[in-house]
Amino acid sequence: MLRQRFAKKTVGGLMFCTTVLCSTIGLGNDKEPEPPLGLPPVYYPEDNLYSKERANLGKFLYFDKRLSSDGTVSCSTCHSVKHGFTDGAAVSTGINGQKGGRSAPTVINRGYSTAQFWDGRAPSPEAQAIGPIANPIEMTNEKDPHRAHETCVERLKNVPEYKSRFASAYGVDDFTIEHVGKAIATFERTVVSGNSPFDRYKSGVKDAMTESAVRGSNIFFNKTACDSCHLGFNFTDGSYENIGIGMDKPSPDLGRYMVTKREEDKGSFKTPTLREIEHTAPYMHDGRYKTLEEVIEHYDKGGIPNPNLDRRLKPLNLSKQEKADLVEFLKALSGEGWQIDPPTKFPPSNNESSGT
Numbered sequence: 001m002l003r004q005r006f007a008k009k010t011v012g013g014l015m016f017c018t019t020v021l022c023s024t025i026g027l028g029n030d031k032e033p034e035p036p037l038g039l040p041p042v043y044y045p046e047d048n049l050y051s052k053e054r055a056n057l058g059k060f061l062y063f064d065k066r067l068s069s070d071g072t073v074s075c076s077t078c079h080s081v082k083h084g085f086t087d088g089a090a091v092s093t094g095i096n097g098q099k100g101g102r103s104a105p106t107v108i109n110r111g112y113s114t115a116q117f118w119d120g121r122a123p124s125p126e127a128q129a130i131g132p133i134a135n136p137i138e139m140t141n142e143k144d145p146h147r148a149h150e151t152c153v154e155r156l157k158n159v160p161e162y163k164s165r166f167a168s169a170y171g172v173d174d175f176t177i178e179h180v181g182k183a184i185a186t187f188e189r190t191v192v193s194g195n196s197p198f199d200r201y202k203s204g205v206k207d208a209m210t211e212s213a214v215r216g217s218n219i220f221f222n223k224t225a226c227d228s229c230h231l232g233f234n235f236t237d238g239s240y241e242n243i244g245i246g247m248d249k250p251s252p253d254l255g256r257y258m259v260t261k262r263e264e265d266k267g268s269f270k271t272p273t274l275r276e277i278e279h280t281a282p283y284m285h286d287g288r289y290k291t292l293e294e295v296i297e298h299y300d301k302g303g304i305p306n307p308n309l310d311r312r313l314k315p316l317n318l319s320k321q322e323k324a325d326l327v328e329f330l331k332a333l334s335g336e337g338w339q340i341d342p343p344t345k346f347p348p349s350n351n352e353s354s355g356t
Contacts (some may be wrong), residue, residue, distance in 0.1 A: 027051060027171050036194030036337040037203060039233055042111040044189060048126060048182045053169040057162075058187030061180060063342045066155050066349070067133055068095055069141040069148075075132070075184065078104040081340060084279030085191060090287025094138035101253060103287035106280045108338045109273050111189030112234050118269045118285045120240060121259045125185035130177050149177040156180065161347030193275040196335030209332045216329025219322055224299070228312055235274035235333065242267040243313060244304025245284045253285065266308050276338065278331045292327045 028049030035041055044050045061067065065074040078092040079085045085107035087093075092100040102118055110116065116128035132138040133152050134145035142148035153176060156162050166175035169183065198217070200208035209217070220226045231237050240256040247267045256265040269285045283289040289298065298304075300323065303313040318326070 027169070028054060033190055035192055036199070036335060038196065038199030038335070039109075039112075039192055039194040039337075042189045042192065044186070045124070045126075048186060050186060050189070051169060053165065054183055054186040055190050056187075057165045057169050058183035058185065059340075060162075060165075060343055060346060061156075061184050062187050064346050066159070066346075067152055067180075068139040069151070070095060073139050075129070076342065078132075078138075079107045081338075081342060084108065084276045085338065086280045088281065090282050092138070094132075094135070095140065098137045100137055102285045103282060105270075105272060106276065107188050107191050108193045108276050108280075109191075109234050111192070113236075113238050115238070115270075119256050119259050120270055125188055126178070126181040129184035129188070130181040133177070133180075153177050153180065155349075158349045158351070159347050160350065165347075191340070192337040193335045194337055196275070197332040198329075199335065201332070210328060212325045212328040213332040214329075215322075216325035216327070216332075219318070219326050220329055223322075224316055224318070224326075225312075226299075229271045230274050236271045239271050240265060240268040241271055241310045242269075242306065242308040243298070244306055244309055245269070245288065245298075246286055247306035247308075248304050255285070264308060267306060268308065274330060274333050276334050278334050292330055293323065296323050296326055 028044075028051045030051040030053075032041060032044065032050045048054075062075045065071045065077070067074055073095050078087045078094075080087055082088075086104045090103055092102075092104045094100060105118060110125055110128075114124055116122040116125060117131070122128035122131055130149060134140060134142075134148040136143060136148075140148040140152070142151060157175075163173075163175070166179055166183070167173055170179050172179060197208045197213065201214070227235075229237055229239060229241055242255075244267070246252045246255075252267060254266045256268040256270075257263070259265075277283075278292065281290055281292075283292070283295050289295050296318070299313070300316045300318050302315040303309055
């Protein structure tokens with residue numbers, strides 16, 4: 001079967017399309033969902049190809065609070081449909097009411113990149129999916145990450161339907177935390193946003209965007225060159241940039257530097273997609289800006305000065321109308337494909353009568 005795929009070579013954590021031959025024999029060979037207008041096919045790695053069974057299993061797991069030690073936190077707690085697959089908070093709240101240090105980035109269109117988290121410390125969606133399960137601030141009471149993953153799998157194995165679903169989806173009788181990550185990542189890759197007013201306008205529907213949005217697109221792509229970082233179909237190059245956020249604090253979050261230990265990476269964070277940006281407030285890795293207007297003011301001033309500030313950042317001196325048009329354009333990047341209904345019931349554990 002001929003499938004549109006992505007090459008393994010990446011640039012800035014993003015994947016680019018190629019075509020390869022995939023076997024029609026074995027697990028994970030269902031027809032992948034058609035992406036909305038404006039998006040290419042999502043990449044599914046060879047060891048975790050798409051299937052409906054895997055996606056459906058991953059959806060249950062994504063919303064199931066039993067992934068956490070005390071049954072209070074799920075993936076959707078910090079990445080909810082209601083808030084555009086974020087949590088609408090400056091920083092996320094994990095197990096025992098603990099506060100994290102960063103704002104939850106959206107899951108939408110994350111299947112178009114490799115490295116995950118604001119600092120890119122996870123090499124894939126599969127690795128990202130199991131990270132919070134072992135984080136004592138997010139989902140576990142265990143101090144040892146390996147033990148946290150073990151106890152999570154133990155809880156899930158106490159759910160008969162999960163055991164049968166993993167057997168069907170992955171052909172295993174004894175599933176592991178890696179299988180949990182694969183299933184969740186498969187579901188997350190189906191969470192996409194396309195067919196926005198911008199996509200329709202670009203396809204030739206000239207009344208798809210308002211006049212203000214059209215003016216804003218000209219500002220975005222030409223006057224301000226926002227697409228020097230927010231480029232391509234997903235409006236991000238997947239790079240890590242220092243725009244000054246947090247560098248005005250006594251002890252700033254050093255971002256990408258904590259992964260690479262390179263001086264030039266201090267204060268750098270992943271360039272986020274702008275798809276659905278109107279639905280994913282607050283903004284920046286520390287959630288300091290509540291509105292798009294505030295974000296534009298940040299860039300209009302040229303960012304926050306610090307030794308590693310991106311050299312492309314300069315005061316923009318935009319007029320009030322230009323700022324309004326730019327906001328209108330950003331709102332025209334809101335589309336469809338991510339609006340889903342969470343499960344209303346979950347498979348019961350051996351000691352439960354229902355999974356509500």
